[in-house]
Amino acid sequence: AQSVTQPDIHITVSEGASLELRCNYSYGATPYLFWYVQSPGQGLQLLLKYFSGDTLVQGIKGFEAEFKRSQSSFNLRKPSVHWSDAAEYFCAVGGTHGNQFYFGTGTSLTVIP
């Protein structure tokens, strides 16, 4: 079955600290992986995506993610968090089993001064 697990429901970090949000997936074919961010009152904004090739992908706003096939993971990282990064982050997987995305439950990020 296709699924995404985001083990951390809520994370709090200090501004300027590094960040890692975890994502594990289960997908029965070649996975395509995505991270989206949702600020209050906003839609889901694409941060980055992985289809193939280099397993370290760069996204917008200084985010990056690394695909690790052996661990079925696609963790999101940022070296130095800004207050404006406070939002809900969603990992999603899709692939050749159709066009639908499977989302995780999201991780809520709080940034403290």
Added chain:
Amino acid sequence: EPEVTQTPSHQVTQMGQEVILRCVPISNHLYFYWYRQILGQKVEFLVSFYNNEISEKSEIFDDQFSVERPDGSNFTLKIRSTKLEDSAMYFCASSETGLGGVPPGTQYFGPGTRLTVL
């Protein structure tokens, strides 16, 4: 930058009433989707639409739901007789190609419509 838009941002309705949620996908996109997120739960796929027909649908998308592309720009989701459990945020998305395309299609999401059924 082109974006997906949705109206209304918030819809309140009485149980048993029909609602239509509206979306304007990105103009050169060919694939359209509806997802929903019940408060505190995952974003769930409802349906995908391509070439004027449903290409996939989930178990959630039962006979109470329908989708339509009434003109060249709008994409609508209709819920015929709303239930309390239909209360959720509904997201529209669009993509240039499907996930089987080259390159695979990235889905771009609108801001959502919050549906409250009383």
